Amino acid sequence: MSDPANAFPMATEVPTAPTSGMEDVDAFRARSRRWLAENMTPLHQREAQAAPRNDDDDVQHARDLMARIYEAGFAGICFPKQYGGQGLSVAHMRAWSEEAQHYEMPSRFNTPTMTIIMPTLLDYGSEAQKMEHIPKTLRGEELWVQFLSEPTGGSDLAGAITKATPNGQGFIVNGSKIWSTEAHCSDYCLCLCRTNWDVPKHQGLSMLLLKIHQPGIHVEQIRQVDGSMEFCQEFLDDVAVPLENLVGAEDDGWAVALRLLHHERAAVGKASPFGVTMPMGITVQVGARRAVSGAEDPLVEMTKQLNLGSDPVVRQLVAQGRILSLIQSALVERVSTGIESGVFPSSAGALQKLSNATTGIARSELALEIAGTGAAAWLKPGLVSQQAAFFLGRQALGLAGGSNEIQRNIISERVLGLPREWAPDKGVPFKDVRRNTMPTRDSA
Amino acid sequence: MEIPLSTDQSLLRDTARKFLESQVPLTAVRGLESNLEGFERDWWRDASELGWTSLLVPEHLGGGSVSEHGLLDLVLIAEEFGRAVGPGPLLPVNVVAAALSRSDNRTMCDEILPGLMSGREIAAWAFYEGGGAWDGQSVKLRAERGGSHFELTGQKTMVEAGYGADHYFVTALTDEGLMNCILPAGSPGLTVTPMQSLDLVRRFAHLDFDHVLVSDESVLAGPDEVEESIAWLLRLALVLQCHETNGAISRVFEMTLDYAENRYAFGRTLGSYQALKHRFADMKMWLEGCHGIATHAARAVANGTADSRELTCAAKAYVGERSTDLIEDCVQLHGGIGVTWEHDLHLYLRRATTNRVTYGTPQEHREQIARLLDL
Numbered sequence: 001m002s003d004p005a006n007a008f009p010m011a012t013e014v015p016t017a018p019t020s021g022m023e024d025v026d027a028f029r030a031r032s033r034r035w036l037a038e039n040m041t042p043l044h045q046r047e048a049q050a051a052p053r054n055d056d057d058d059v060q061h062a063r064d065l066m067a068r069i070y071e072a073g074f075a076g077i078c079f080p081k082q083y084g085g086q087g088l089s090v091a092h093m094r095a096w097s098e099e100a101q102h103y104e105m106p107s108r109f110n111t112p113t114m115t116i117i118m119p120t121l122l123d124y125g126s127e128a129q130k131m132e133h134i135p136k137t138l139r140g141e142e143l144w145v146q147f148l149s150e151p152t153g154g155s156d157l158a159g160a161i162t163k164a165t166p167n168g169q170g171f172i173v174n175g176s177k178i179w180s181t182e183a184h185c186s187d188y189c190l191c192l193c194r195t196n197w198d199v200p201k202h203q204g205l206s207m208l209l210l211k212i213h214q215p216g217i218h219v220e221q222i223r224q225v226d227g228s229m230e231f232c233q234e235f236l237d238d239v240a241v242p243l244e245n246l247v248g249a250e251d252d253g254w255a256v257a258l259r260l261l262h263h264e265r266a267a268v269g270k271a272s273p274f275g276v277t278m279p280m281g282i283t284v285q286v287g288a289r290r291a292v293s294g295a296e297d298p299l300v301e302m303t304k305q306l307n308l309g310s311d312p313v314v315r316q317l318v319a320q321g322r323i324l325s326l327i328q329s330a331l332v333e334r335v336s337t338g339i340e341s342g343v344f345p346s347s348a349g350a351l352q353k354l355s356n357a358t359t360g361i362a363r364s365e366l367a368l369e370i371a372g373t374g375a376a377a378w379l380k381p382g383l384v385s386q387q388a389a390f391f392l393g394r395q396a397l398g399l400a401g402g403s404n405e406i407q408r409n410i411i412s413e414r415v416l417g418l419p420r421e422w423a424p425d426k427g428v429p430f431k432d433v434r435r436n437t438m439p440t441r442d443s444a
Numbered sequence: 445m446e447i448p449l450s451t452d453q454s455l456l457r458d459t460a461r462k463f464l465e466s467q468v469p470l471t472a473v474r475g476l477e478s479n480l481e482g483f484e485r486d487w488w489r490d491a492s493e494l495g496w497t498s499l500l501v502p503e504h505l506g507g508g509s510v511s512e513h514g515l516l517d518l519v520l521i522a523e524e525f526g527r528a529v530g531p532g533p534l535l536p537v538n539v540v541a542a543a544l545s546r547s548d549n550r551t552m553c554d555e556i557l558p559g560l561m562s563g564r565e566i567a568a569w570a571f572y573e574g575g576g577a578w579d580g581q582s583v584k585l586r587a588e589r590g591g592s593h594f595e596l597t598g599q600k601t602m603v604e605a606g607y608g609a610d611h612y613f614v615t616a617l618t619d620e621g622l623m624n625c626i627l628p629a630g631s632p633g634l635t636v637t638p639m640q641s642l643d644l645v646r647r648f649a650h651l652d653f654d655h656v657l658v659s660d661e662s663v664l665a666g667p668d669e670v671e672e673s674i675a676w677l678l679r680l681a682l683v684l685q686c687h688e689t690n691g692a693i694s695r696v697f698e699m700t701l702d703y704a705e706n707r708y709a710f711g712r713t714l715g716s717y718q719a720l721k722h723r724f725a726d727m728k729m730w731l732e733g734c735h736g737i738a739t740h741a742a743r744a745v746a747n748g749t750a751d752s753r754e755l756t757c758a759a760k761a762y763v764g765e766r767s768t769d770l771i772e773d774c775v776q777l778h779g780g781i782g783v784t785w786e787h788d789l790h791l792y793l794r795r796a797t798t799n800r801v802t803y804g805t806p807q808e809h810r811e812q813i814a815r816l817l818d819l
Contacts (some may be wrong), residue, residue: 300817309819319810323758330736341448412721419716
């Protein structure tokens, strides 16, 4: 299947540098700096104030920040003006992001809402969908998730069996979706459904736009091994979806799904200009924390707390962890530059994804080694208990957003050109393909 | 190597690749196995005429580069060197040329640089003494103050291109601290013994100093500036070494991918087996990680940014280990032929292994990083 990006020009092509009629980047930067200083909270103050909050408060706070940024004219910098954006270039986005990185931002809106779903709506949404949803999202009124994976399969995305049956006015949807991030406190989703069972799997899918909290949709939070509750499973039971909520053409949902994946790769590669801000500098995710510099690396912090800094073995382990972080950010930058300049195919994003996962997993191993016996029990929770909990769930890094094995298939087949895996479902009407059975709410 | 390259840099790289392929193909490299210096002097002169030894020398001293930073050009040559398992003293000659250029010792620059840049003469860097780490603190070679000279007594080892070199760039310990100086081959009291080496063409020598006289004019850096100078030269050496290794593993990876696409077992190509495809994917990731970190290190050293120490140490520690992991895995994927003398893989494994353990081992560089992290 071909990337739809090659088939026709996409709405999400944004000029990298200012074109005529745009505000000067330096002037824009100065305006951003002034406004941020007067209206937003510096990060260090925010961290000092931060108290444990619940999801609803957090979401409401992010909505308020979004609204504030929107009113000031800094939301959706690379989105077209007619949908509430600013219609500016990537250079403006970078300038804004550099200024904004020291302030608290509604980053909850970044991914998937602004970096993945909104650009896909720009590319494939109807005019009415774009007019209805993009401005509201930029104002913080709509938080989005993707309904893609199913309990019956995650890697084989095109094998989705949540069914949308046409009924004249639209579709009736039945099935279940899983691993949607924070669906319980989000508003809308794009849901990949099967509308045609008589054609091969990629040709019978459709993408529907759904309000999450409505009769027939039951959302359950999934508790992860580390105790976190960020993922959800949804059961869809005779959900009526009007025809105007179809995104793209009927049975052409795979093209839309590929576009979601395309924008996701850009987001993972820190190259998406559609977020609230663009990520700046070296940021390597380690569990819930991000190591910006060596001094903030949790492995270093933990070693100091445990007074292990003079242990020659621990010194080797910490340094190895730091090196892996540096390699990861160097690789991400290299591959992003390579994709932008056409030296690498866009599928090389799988190298970034695989590297992110293997780096995080290796660092978690190092963390446990440094923590030592203390990882089994503690009097007070702290860095050691966090790292111990992260260790239990570390494989999520190699599963979420596409497993390591799928990334290795993509790299070997599409980047290196080795033969594709044998696929018995290829060219076969989907109804004849062997598959798993969708669990119901009762059975699950 | 940066991606993408500028037109000038592409040209520089392509010229180097063609030159190496035509002048020193692997058969020629094998032919140099019993050559005492490990390379032909005539060939080195031709190579130097392409500018390979002038890139770190500023224009006013007769050098020059293609891009703004000679180092970012030189790493392209180093990478091609690795692809070809090239013979010749690329690293030591360039490091010594950089040391001369950095010093304000115009007499020594005028005396020595022209010979190095034309390829008529070779310089070696006598730094490491065995036992300890590859850093200034481990230097014990004594430099005793005489009238207007020093007397050097002690030893140096693992001196790359040391046998047959025309000049020795030596780091020694005076009463006031370290100093860098340069002395000619054949200095009375200096004994040069060739060592046997793992690499087929990269030679090392052991140097014994018995009251070797060095005049004050030959001092390139005194105690007040030497530490910074040594640290910078080591970073240069590491950047060149990592790029050379990256060239070697890039070539090995290509060879192995090609093999997997054309070798049949059980009626299908090796490259069609998922177990092997996934290993190729991992190797590709390691390869791009190696390229990425080496590029970051090269840029940091070229621009003299504060993170250049951490990035060069990280590059060496990672590239050093990953390179041999990758080549050994490629040996495994080749099957029995991979462990024969006849197959070229071992030429690359020899080079990568040599690079892994010289100019500081991965372990030493991890220790350096621990220090930089204030541990």
